[in-house]
Amino acid sequence: MVRRTQLGGGGESVGRDNRSGPAASTRRLRHRGVAPTGPDADAGLRVDELTVRFGGLTALDQVSLEVAPHEVVGLIGPNGAGKTTLFNAITGFVRPTHGTITWQGRPLRRHRAHHLGRLGIARTLQGVGLWPGLTVLENVACGAQPSLHADLASALTGTWRSSHEEGRVNEEAATLLAELGVAEWANRLPGALPYGVQKRVALARALISRPRLLLLDEPASGLSSADMEELSGRIRRLRQEMSVLLVEHHMDLVMATCDRIVVLNFGEVVATGTPAEVQASPEVTVAYLGEPVDVAVTGSPAGPPVGGAVPAATEGAGGSGRARGQTGSDDAAG
């Protein structure tokens, strides 16, 4: 049984070089012409004792964590630990069985995917999840739909207001594609493009709504090491504008990018701390490799490694963890 561990000085929710206090963050948003969306735009994300059950399977078990404004928090754990389920709960795709999610001081209860733009929350999906029949530009523009001002009538009748909005969104999509270095693919269908390009397009689609909370689900899977390095720098820059919750198996990226890390195993938070603290945590080793087994007693040559276990921080995906009661694939939550 793993213990829940608060590593280091209490896992304070302020980034390591976060020079922007609450007032500064509000000033910056106003300066950019972005109105604070909640009752308290200076409060971040707070998850309290969140439990999600799928029938007999407990995917999340009393999970609590925080992401402060302008903080990058890594969420790691073996396959099936419940990471994507947490994203699905935050974004309203699954209903928690118990517990609360609070964003900018406001509880998120019956929100749905189409509310996310207004709430200032965006996510990328595990995998890519682009629309195969739309061009790259159209895919990115789709991410802005919740913030369009054009009403349904003007959109349907094609009046000036909706076409004006469409032009503005397309321009913004093109700008983002250029910033992400994939402008040359704007008019292509995404299916035939290199995977690294598709991942950047998916990121652009999330960014076009100018979120204040960005949830990234395995953004580095399938990327080259050069692309991964570029991604790490980009996420560090994004935190000037938003909070980021990053699910990722590439530990080099997680360690280099995150201010703080939360470790899930079997749907429970087993450790939180700075990258260095988490890297040194025995709970993390247990989460990825299982409890050490005394070979002399069991005599089993197939048991997990004994002593000198490889630190989880250097291990990739494919750990041994599974949510309790799991019998099927770990990809159900996409």
Ligand SMILES: Nc1ncnc2c1ncn2[C@@H]1O[C@H](COP(=O)(O)OP(=O)(O)O)[C@@H](O)[C@H]1O
């Ligand atoms: N919609 C769902 N219905 C049933 N089981 C699900 C659903 N979504 C996720 N699960 C299960 O919940 C557990 C956690 O899955 P997931 O959150 O995808 O893990 P991770 O992202 O950490 O790999 C797994 O056992 C998975 O099979």
Ligand SMILES: [Mg+2]
């Ligand atoms: Mg997942």
